[in-house]
Amino acid sequence: MDKIGGAGAGMMFFAFFVLIMIVGGGLFWGVNAFFGKGYDFRQTEAGLMNMKIERCFSQNDFFLEGFNESFYEICGLNENVIEDGSHLILVRNIVGGEEVLWGVGDFENQCDFKGGKGNLDFPVCKKTELKKGGVDFVILTGSRQHSKKLGI
Amino acid sequence: MLNKRGVFWDNLTINYVVYFILVFVFFIFAFLYVTSFQDGEALWEDFYAKQIVLALDTAEPEQDVWIDMSQGARIASGNKFDVGKMVIFDNVNNLVRVDLGKGRSTSFSYFNDADVVNWSIESPSKGGGAEVTRLYFKVVEARKDG
Helix, strand or coil, X not given: CCHHHHHHHHHHHHHHHHHHHHHHHHHHHHHHHHHCCCCCCHHHHHHHHXXXXXXXXXXXXXXXXXXXXXXXXXXXXXXXXXXXXXXXXXXXXXXXXXXXXXXXXXHHHHHHCHHHCCCCCCCEEEEXXXXXXXXEEEEEEEEXXXXXXXXX | CCCHHHHHHHHHHHHHHHHHHHHHHHHHHHHHHHHCCHHHHHHHHHHHHHHHHHXXXXXXXXXXXXXXXXXXXXXXXXXXXCHHHCEEEECCCCEEEXXXXXXXXXXXXXXXXXXXXXXXXXXXXXXXXXXCCEEEEEEEXXXXXX
């Protein structure tokens, strides 16, 4: 067997593989660029969460000791979804600084990051301020959830 | 002495067949991916998944919900896909899955701690009037197993 020719033919496999990756990548990018990624639901979801938390907060004391354990049940939220790495719920006493947090705490910084505007990998947050018992609180909710494709 | 006939057939069989199989597999995946965007199928799956989640996240327990899915039904029918299976609710993972055919589906999670029961796809207009297909489901309090 011509071993020199065999080695060259074997190396051409990598060139072929790189070509397939380039063609496949170009196809994927082109189709997504033309058809888009669907509509952005992050702002809507953050707003809905904020509404729900505001309603729950007005009826319950989030800073009560032991409330954390029953938060999801009392406010009617699913723990697995909130803690899936794509959501944030934060309630903070503006003056005192005490806060309670569920989900990804870093979303608070990521939402304020100007470089992240328009970037789908960054979360979108909704902030509301309210007064309860004469104390000012801020409710911050964030979402980074996108739809998932299953199958081919 | 070098057996040139053996070398020839060796190259033909191994090299070209391997390349052919790889190209064929790549083509199949690329074809399925591109055709999933035909008729805006991927876009409509995404839209319906999010609209259903919007209704779920704002729903109260024991609330009945109807969502028009006529466009989705048209796409699913065109793909020879069972319209009754367009939407699947996963109460365990709090997930909504929309499938309009072509082997791909789109899922989205809802944060409301609720279960969905009695869901169905119905076509209320029979004989006269516009063709309307709508999804019906009932939202109930999440069942706590334990």
